[in-house]
Amino acid sequence: MRFSTASVLACVAATASALNAFRGDAQPQSLVRRVDDLDVPGENPLKFCDADRSDDMIVLEKVVLTPNPPEAGTTLIIEATGTVKEPILEGAYVNLSVKYGYIRLINTQADLCKEMKNVDMECPIEKGKISITKSVELPKEIPPGKYTVLADVFSVDDEHITCLTATVVFGRKALGGMLGDL
Numbered sequence: 001m002r003f004s005t006a007s008v009l010a011c012v013a014a015t016a017s018a019l020n021a022f023r024g025d026a027q028p029q030s031l032v033r034r035v036d037d038l039d040v041p042g043e044n045p046l047k048f049c050d051a052d053r054s055d056d057m058i059v060l061e062k063v064v065l066t067p068n069p070p071e072a073g074t075t076l077i078i079e080a081t082g083t084v085k086e087p088i089l090e091g092a093y094v095n096l097s098v099k100y101g102y103i104r105l106i107n108t109q110a111d112l113c114k115e116m117k118n119v120d121m122e123c124p125i126e127k128g129k130i131s132i133t134k135s136v137e138l139p140k141e142i143p144p145g146k147y148t149v150l151a152d153v154f155s156v157d158d159e160h161i162t163c164l165t166a167t168v169v170f171g172r173k174a175l176g177g178m179l180g181d182l
């Protein structure tokens with residue numbers, strides 16, 4: 001019944017790496033902070049944590065999950081594209097939390113550069129467009145219920161890279177009540 005940290009991190013790494021950060025080099029400083037829609041473009045359950053992402057080091061342009069939403073017992077394909085605004089160096093990290101309903105399953109800090117190796121990328125991640133494709137086998141034993149993932153990503157200097165959140169509900173069809181009602 002483990003919802004593998006590796007799978008979660010693979011998703012996060014793929015997503016994080018897709019982060020499209022570039023909002024243009026010389027942005028006029030506006031007194032009115034820009035407020036964007038929180039939905040991450042593409043077929044996915046992801047949302048940005050923050051409406052104002054103008055200082056983020058990555059601009060995530062699109063994330064496509066197949067299937068969307070993810071299903072237990074299937075292969076999840078993650079395709080993400082984005083733009084890196086500032087090189088991402090060794091030491092970047094992800095503060096990751098996964099909740100199952102109200103229960104906190106995972107609350108951890110992960111090494112972003114290490115996770116990026118799962119998607120065949122290495123730090124430093126240079127400025128420019130990036131795109132990532134990753135397949136993740138989702139175990140069929142994922143306990144049904146609502147999972148909330150939050151990934152807040154920072155550079156080695158604690159600059160904000162991006163922050164994403166997602167809520168995914170896994171159904172019980174694959175499970176047959178093996179685990180009972182939690």
Ligand SMILES: *[C@@H]1O[C@H](CO)[C@@H](O)[C@H](O)[C@H]1NC(C)=O
Pocket residue numbers: 095107108109152154
């Ligand atoms: C990230 O997580 C670590 C360890 O849990 C914590 O000490 C730190 O304050 C968190 N950083 C941010 C910016 O939330």
